Amino acid sequence: MISVKNLTKEYKKFKAVDNISLAAKPGEITILLGPNxxxxxxxxxxxxxxxxxxxxxxxxxxPNKTVDAKKIFGYIPETPALYELLTPWEHAEFIAKAYKLDEDWKEKIKAIFERLEIYDKKDKYVRELSKGMTQKLSISLALLTEPKAVLFDEPLVGLDPKAINEVLKIFEELKRDGRSVLVSTHIIDTINEVWDRAYILNKGRITSEVTKARLEGRDLKTMFFELTEGAEE
Structure with a gap:
């Protein structure tokens, strides 16, 4: 699982995050919501x-900064961190060598690339790819190592409807496999059918933790705006 306890981060005298705790549990899709x-x-x-x-x-x-943690952790940043002069296949090869993956990594990445419809772009330079393609590549590379915990930061931005649907299916598959899935997003409507637990963050603090089971028919989006009313959207 991903466990955060009493996290505080200050920039000079400004507390960007003030003593927050949250957990993305195994077999759950946990989402983190909050205004700008x-x-x-x-x-x-x-x-x-x-x-x-x-x-x-x-x-x-x-501990999250240890090698043991990084071996089982996948991270998809909001802005893909890729090498412009490498191809998608070369990125995958780099990951395979860094993580000392078995030789079957080639079949695994081929299947992921085909699923996200970027296999035909495997030999193009990253700088030639669209925003949506680089987002798909970033997701593919994070999944190649079969992480036990995955952190997605705005993973649906720039994706077409078909790709969004496929990524939502991937979330649910990771959940069924007992992995921890934490998604930071502002696209509440799109993820509304798949989430299990939500944390609403405002002004550096967790204002609410809610599970879908306890929401009892209330709309998460409405609840979000009620709790963050007056904050910058």
């Missing part, structure tokens, strides 16, 4: 190990 400036990006980057912070973050009980 709520602290979502700081939280995501802290979990991914990109920022110094106060508190404790673990990935299946391993």
């Amino acid at each position: 400036g709520a602290g979502k990006s700081t939280t995501i980057k802290s979990i991914a190990g990109l920022l110094k912070f106060e508190g404790e973050i673990t990935i299946w009980e391993y």
